Amino acid sequence: MNKENNRFNYRISIINENPIIKTRNYFLVTLVLLYDSSPFFLMGSKLFFWIILFVLLLLAAGFREKTLNTKIIALLGIVFFLIVLQQLFYASGFSPAAMYKPLMYFYTPFLFFTIMGIRYFKYLFNILFFIAIYTSIIYLMQSLLPPIDNFLLSAFNSVFPYTSAEWENTILIYSRPIQSGYFFMRNSGVFHEPGAYANYLMLAIILNTYFTRNPLNFKNIFLAVVLLTTYSTTGYFMLFIFMSYYFLKSIFPVLLKPLIIVPFLLLMYNIFQNTDFLGRKVQNQFETQKNFVKNNEFEQRGRFYSFAMAAKSIIKAPITGRGILAVKQSEQDEIFAGGYGFPGLFSRFGVLFGIFYMWHFYIGFSKLSKLYLMPKVFTLTAFTVINIGLLSQAYFFHTAYIMFFIIGFMLNFSDGKNIIYKSILLNNQTGTNISDAEKA
Numbered sequence: 001m002n003k004e005n006n007r008f009n010y011r012i013s014i015i016n017e018n019p020i021i022k023t024r025n026y027f028l029v030t031l032v033l034l035y036d037s038s039p040f041f042l043m044g045s046k047l048f049f050w051i052i053l054f055v056l057l058l059l060a061a062g063f064r065e066k067t068l069n070t071k072i073i074a075l076l077g078i079v080f081f082l083i084v085l086q087q088l089f090y091a092s093g094f095s096p097a098a099m100y101k102p103l104m105y106f107y108t109p110f111l112f113f114t115i116m117g118i119r120y121f122k123y124l125f126n127i128l129f130f131i132a133i134y135t136s137i138i139y140l141m142q143s144l145l146p147p148i149d150n151f152l153l154s155a156f157n158s159v160f161p162y163t164s165a166e167w168e169n170t171i172l173i174y175s176r177p178i179q180s181g182y183f184f185m186r187n188s189g190v191f192h193e194p195g196a197y198a199n200y201l202m203l204a205i206i207l208n209t210y211f212t213r214n215p216l217n218f219k220n221i222f223l224a225v226v227l228l229t230t231y232s233t234t235g236y237f238m239l240f241i242f243m244s245y246y247f248l249k250s251i252f253p254v255l256l257k258p259l260i261i262v263p264f265l266l267l268m269y270n271i272f273q274n275t276d277f278l279g280r281k282v283q284n285q286f287e288t289q290k291n292f293v294k295n296n297e298f299e300q301r302g303r304f305y306s307f308a309m310a311a312k313s314i315i316k317a318p319i320t321g322r323g324i325l326a327v328k329q330s331e332q333d334e335i336f337a338g339g340y341g342f343p344g345l346f347s348r349f350g351v352l353f354g355i356f357y358m359w360h361f362y363i364g365f366s367k368l369s370k371l372y373l374m375p376k377v378f379t380l381t382a383f384t385v386i387n388i389g390l391l392s393q394a395y396f397f398h399t400a401y402i403m404f405f406i407i408g409f410m411l412n413f414s415d416g417k418n419i420i421y422k423s424i425l426l427n428n429q430t431g432t433n434i435s436d437a438e439k440a
Contacts, residue, residue, distance in 0.1 A: 017119075024060060025115070025116055025119075025123050026123055026126075026127065028053075028056065028057065028060060028112070028115070029112075029116075029120065029123040029124055029127055030127050031053060031056075032053060032108070032112075032399050033124070033127060033128075033399075033400065034172065034190065035049055035050070035053060036395075036398040036399055036400070037190070037191050037192065037196060037200070037395075037398065038170060038172060038175070038190055038191065038192070039163070039165040039166070039169055039170040039175060039191075039192040040163045040164070040165060040170045040171075040172045041163075041164055046164075047100070050100075050104055050108075053108070054103065054104075054108060054111075057108065057111040057112070057115070058111065060111075060115050061111050061114050061115050066114050067111065067114050071409065071410060072106070072107065072110050072410070075102075075106055075409070076102045076103065076106060076107060078353065079101070079102040079105065079106065079324070079349075079353075080098060080099075080102050082320055082321060082324060082349060082350065082353065083095075083097075083098040083101060083102070083324050083325060084098060085320045086317075086320055086321065086322055086323070086324060086325070087325075089317070089320060090317070090322050091325075095325055097325045098325065101324060101325055105397045105402070106402070106406075108399060109399045109402045109403050109405075109406050110406055110410070112399060112403065112406075113403065113406050113407070113410060118368070118371065118407065118411075120403055121207050121210075121368075121403070122211070124204075124207065124400055125204050125207045125208055125211070128200055128201070128203070128204040129204060129208075129219060129223070131189055131190055132189065132201065132204070132222070132223055132226045135174055135187070135189045135190060136187070136226050136229070138152075138174055139177060139185075139187045139229065142177065142185075143177070143184070143185055152171075152174075152176070153168075153176075155171050156168040156169060156170065156171060156176050159171045159172070169188075169192070170190075170192075172190070173190060174189075174190060175188040175189060175190055175191055175192065175197075176188065177194075178193060178194055180231055184231065186229070186230055186231045186232070187226070187229040187230050187231075188230070189201075194230035194231060194232050194235075195230065195232040195233075195234055195235065195392055195393060196393055196395070197230050197232075197235075198227050198230040198232035198234060198235025198236075198238070198389070199234070199235070199238075199389040199390070199392070199393055199395060200400070201223050201224075201226055201227040201230070201235070202227065202235065202238045202239065202242070202385060202386070202389055203386065203389075203400060203401075204223050205220050205223050205224065205227075205239075205242065206242070206382045206385065206386065208220050208223070209374075209378070209382075210368055210369070210372045210374060210382075211372065213372065213373065213374060215242070215243075215245065215246040215249075216246065224239055227239055234388065234389055234391070234392040235389075237388060238385045238388055238389050241381065241384065241385050241388070242381065242385055245377070245378065245381040248377075249375070249377065249378075306340045306343070306344065307340070307343050307391075309347075310340075310343035310344055310346065310347040311343065311347075313347035313348075314343075314346050314347050314351065317347075317350065318350060318351045319350050319351065319352060320350050321346070321347060321348050321349040321350035321351075321353065321354075322347065322348065323347065323348045324348050324349060340390070340391055340392065340393065340394055341387060341390040341391035341392075341393075341396060342354065342358060342387060342390070342391075342396070343391075344394065344396060345357060345358070345396055357405060359408075360405050360408035360409040361383075361404050361405045361408060362379075362383050362408065363407075363408030363409075364403070364404030364405055364406070364407040364408030364409075364411075365379045365382050365383045365386075365404055365408075366379045366408070367407055367408060367411055368404075368407065369382075386401070386404075
């Protein structure tokens with residue numbers, strides 16, 4: 001069994017990849033991560049940048065036969081059909097966006113899958129970990145040293161005219177921390193706001209747990225500490241659930257676990273209830289946005305408001321969904337507001353497609369757990385934590401997250417020895433063949 005594990009780990013590693021291919025892959029993953037999440041691109045028209053990325057991915061994939069198959073063609077066709085129905089029922093006519101939105105949402109991550117296989121997550125983790133290191137250094141310097149803060153503020157102002165950001169908060173490789181209203185600033189990393197950064201940090205922790213099978217790996221501890229600097233309510237909640245998994249699966253004796261977990265839960269509850277930027281913030285947002293929903297006020301949006309609007313949209317269009325294109329159509333504000341997490345998925349794509357997507361999204365986590373020999377309880381934990389995070393961000397169709405769906409939908413293997421050989425067939429970018437892997 002150890003021999004088989006060594007063969008498998010050899011093949012999923014990126015260490016032995018050709019340096020040119022490795023550099024290209026790092027460039028592509030970094031570029032798409034920034035395109036998806038950086039405020040540098042966030043607020044402006046992204047179509048031009050996506051076309052450039054799409055061409056680069058096609059060139060990297062080499063226009064090979066595996067860039068098209070029956071599954072991906074059927075998936076793109078279904079999404080295109082849903083868009084046409086939505087345009088027919090809820091808009092004034094056909095939009096050209098129907099031709100490229102399916103490619104933007106689903107074919108772009110599929111190209112990553114054909115180029116890198118599951119190694120995509122190795123590249124993504126390494127990039128996120130590097131971002132966490134250097135942005136933490138800058139964040140601390142900016143927080144503690146006024147001259148550094150002044151210099152960075154000047155840099156944000158100078159770069160702003162060349163970005164599509166909404167305000168002066170990005171130099172592409174670093175985003176301006178958010179004032180919390182208290183004595184501290186909230187770390188945003190390279191992302192548009194601290195909560196978004198917390199989501200990606202939690203994703204990195206989960207990926208590294210797959211790789212190491214150790215929730216308290218040093219890198220995970222470091223990432224958890226960085227997550228604390230975001231002061232994100234959702235981020236803290238995700239981390240709490242993940243740590244609960246560790247306690248339940250830890251080596252502590254069964255009788256000792258309740259003595260650890262119960263005080264831990266009580267302590268976390270007390271902190272949440274009595275901290276302004278946690279419990280009170282959530283309560284204030286809920287009350288405020290509940291009134292917006294009650295009074296049909298579209299000018300103000302938020303997460304609770306989003307859930308209510310998504311529910312309304314699902315009731316009105318349960319089969320076809322509404323708002324995939326987010327173009328001008330009836331009650332556009334309501335559609336836009338329903339964009340967070342799986343409620344947004346169901347409201348935009350309809351219940352049937354939503355169930356199909358969420359099932360394969362879960363299967364993606366499950367297949368990774370089988371590949372990395374993780375227990376089923378970790379699959380459920382990772383799936384739950386990621387979905388809780390996505391309830392607070394419109395990130396469901398960012399490449400880093402949709403890759404779980406692509407793996408669940410596209411990757412086929414059976415349990416047992418075939419896991420090793422199927423993983424070898426996922427990608428052959430290094431030129432290593434099966435016989436070479438067996439010798440490793």
